Each structure stands twice: as structure tokens, then as C-alpha cells.
Amino acid sequence: MSEKLQKFEENKPEAVEDRAWVAPLVDVFENNDEVLLVADLPGVTQETLSINLDKDQLSIIGRVHEEIVGNPVGREYQTVDYRRTFMLPGGIDPTKIAAELSQGVLHLHLPKSDAIKPRQIEVKAG
Amino acid sequence: MLTRWTDLDRTFALMDEFQRRVNRMYEDYEGYRRPGMSFARRETWPPINMFDRNEEIEIHALVPGISEKDLNVTVNQEVVTLSGERKVQVPEGYSVHRQERGNVRFSRSFTLPCKCDLEKVSATVKNGVLTLKMGKAPEAQPRQITVTAK
Numbered sequence: 001m002s003e004k005l006q007k008f009e010e011n012k013p014e015a016v017e018d019r020a021w022v023a024p025l026v027d028v029f030e031n032n033d034e035v036l037l038v039a040d041l042p043g044v045t046q047e048t049l050s051i052n053l054d055k056d057q058l059s060i061i062g063r064v065h066e067e068i069v070g071n072p073v074g075r076e077y078q079t080v081d082y083r084r085t086f087m088l089p090g091g092i093d094p095t096k097i098a099a100e101l102s103q104g105v106l107h108l109h110l111p112k113s114d115a116i117k118p119r120q121i122e123v124k125a126g
Numbered sequence: 127m128l129t130r131w132t133d134l135d136r137t138f139a140l141m142d143e144f145q146r147r148v149n150r151m152y153e154d155y156e157g158y159r160r161p162g163m164s165f166a167r168r169e170t171w172p173p174i175n176m177f178d179r180n181e182e183i184e185i186h187a188l189v190p191g192i193s194e195k196d197l198n199v200t201v202n203q204e205v206v207t208l209s210g211e212r213k214v215q216v217p218e219g220y221s222v223h224r225q226e227r228g229n230v231r232f233s234r235s236f237t238l239p240c241k242c243d244l245e246k247v248s249a250t251v252k253n254g255v256l257t258l259k260m261g262k263a264p265e266a267q268p269r270q271i272t273v274t275a276k
Contacts, residue, residue, distance in 0.1 A: 025226040025227045026224065026226055026227070027214065027222075027224060027225050027226060027227050028222075028223040028224040028225075029216060029217060029220035029221065029222055029223065030220060030221050030223055031217075031219050031220045031221070035223075036217065036220060038227065040190040040191065040227055040254070041190065041254070042188040042189065042190040042253065042254030042255050043188065043253055043254065043255045044253065044254075045253055068177070069177050069179055069184050070177035070178050070179035070180070070184060071177060071178040071179075072175065072176070072177055072178075073176040073177060073178050073183070073239055074174070074175070074176045074236075075175045075176075076170075076173040076174050076175060077173040077174075077175060077188060103190065103191055103192070103193060103251075103253070103254050104188075104189075104190035104191065104253045104254015104255065105190050105191040105254060
């Protein structure tokens with residue numbers, strides 16, 4: 001049995017960057033012109049946030065810079081990345097998506113229109 | 127205490143090895159109840175990490191969407207009280223599809239591991255993270271003790 005275990009371990013895919021991740025809490029609002037997505041991403045900055053749109057899948061990935069500043073006396077949260085993926089309804093205009101990040105909260109404006117194409121989105125600091 | 131290799135000993139050694147490998151597989155999930163579950167939904171909010179930096183104690187709290195105006199930090203020798211409020215308003219004219227970030231009004235107190243010097247306290251909020259630095263009182267500072275030979 002130990003040979004089988006050994007083979008399993010050797011063939012396990014190597015985790016290159018194995019940071020634990022957590023889904024951020026999100027509010028989704030909508031009016032006639034746009035869908036507004038608000039996400040809590042404490043510790044994420046403009047440089048470490050990436051928002052990707054692939055056809056109708058919107059992914060938000062926010063990385064937190066780890067800072068261990070001393071001996072931990074008590075820890076209630078680990079340094080994690082924030083990841084969440086959404087399926088967008090048809091009719092979002094990818095060229096007009098706007099993102100603002102301030103106080104650790106992301107406001108993502110998804111204006112409604114026709115045509116859906118894969119895009120990288122720029123993030124502006126709020 | 128078994129001092130020679132018997133068949134029984136070898137069987138247990140194999141099981142220990144198996145246990146070790148299974149433990150290694152789950153190392154990634156150490157410290158979590160379930161991967162992917164947000165710690166923002168805990169009973170006591172905000173989540174806090176406390177670090178001892180020799181001359182000072184540093185506390186990090188996750189407070190997204192809360193500005194310095196809505197936060198109150200009170201320090202009383204050994205007890206720190208953190209309180210504040212965040213109101214989540216639905217923007218005018220929008221309908222709600224999903225609301226996970228609720229209104230919060232919180233007040234948390236905790237005892238520091240030592241007394242702190244009230245003159246050396248600073249609190250800053252950046253990117254939704256509150257950093258609270260408290261210098262330790264002089265009697266609580268770490269001290270080098272010289273060892274003398276007798």
C-alpha cells in the first residue's frame with residue numbers, strides 16, 4: 001500500500017501559489033442603466049486587485065499583502081485572497097465597466113448594453 | 127517498550143506513515159472551518175489580529191467601508207474597546223438583487239496582555255484595515271537580564 005501512497009504523492013499536481021482564499025461578501029443592485037456590485041475587500045489595494053471578464057463570467061480576485069509584524073498574540077483571521085466569480089446577465093457593455101476601490105470596498109459599475117466580449121478591466125482608486 | 131522489530135511493530139509503523147501523509151494533505155486547510163467561507167460573517171465583528179512587537183502591541187481589525195469618523199477606539203490601561211457603525215444604504219433608484227453586507231453596529235472589548243502607555247497610542251485606517259499601535263508601559267517592556275557567574 002505504501003507504494004500506492006508514494007505514487008499518489010508524487011503525481012499530485014504541484015500547488016505553485018497555494019494561498020487560501022475566501023469569497024468576499026457582496027451586494028448586487030440594479031437600475032435601468034447598470035448593475036452595481038459592491039464587495040467588501042479589506043486590505044486589498046488598487047495594485048493587488050484584478051477584475052476579469054470572460055464572455056459572461058466576471059471574476060474578482062483581490063490579493064492581500066501579508067504583513068506579520070510581530071509575535072501573534074491572537075489571530076481571528078488569516079491572510080487570505082478574495083475570490084469570487086459571477087455569471088453576468090446578457091447585455092452588459094464591457095467597454096464601459098467602471099471600478100472604484102476605496103476604504104477596502106469595491107464598487108463595480110456594469111452598464112447595460114449589447115455585445116459581450118472578453119476584456120481586462122482597469123481599476124481606479126476611489 | 128519494544129526493542130526488536132516484530133511484525134506488529136511494522137504494521138503500526140505503516141499506519142503512522144499513512145496518518146502522516148493524510149495529515150500533510152490537509153495542511154492546506156489548517157486554521158479554517160471550511161475553505162471558501164468568509165470570516166466576515168462571524169458572531170463577533172470585526173475580526174482582529176493582535177501582534178506583540180516587543181515595545182508595542184499592534185492590532186489589526188478588518189473594517190471595510192468604515193471611515194475614521196464612524197470608528198471609536200477607547201483605551202483604558204489594559205482594556206481596548208473598539209466600537210463603530212456602518213450603514214449600508216441601497217442607492218437611490220436601485221433594486222436589490224442580493225444583499226450580503228449588512229448594517230453593522232459593533233462594540234468589542236479585549237484585554238491586552240500588558241499595560242500600555244497611553245501617550246504612545248496611534249490608530250490609522252487604510253484600505254478598510256484598522257491598525258492600532260499601542261506602546262507598552264515602561265514596566266512591561268522586555269528587558270535583557272545579564273547572567274553573572276558565581
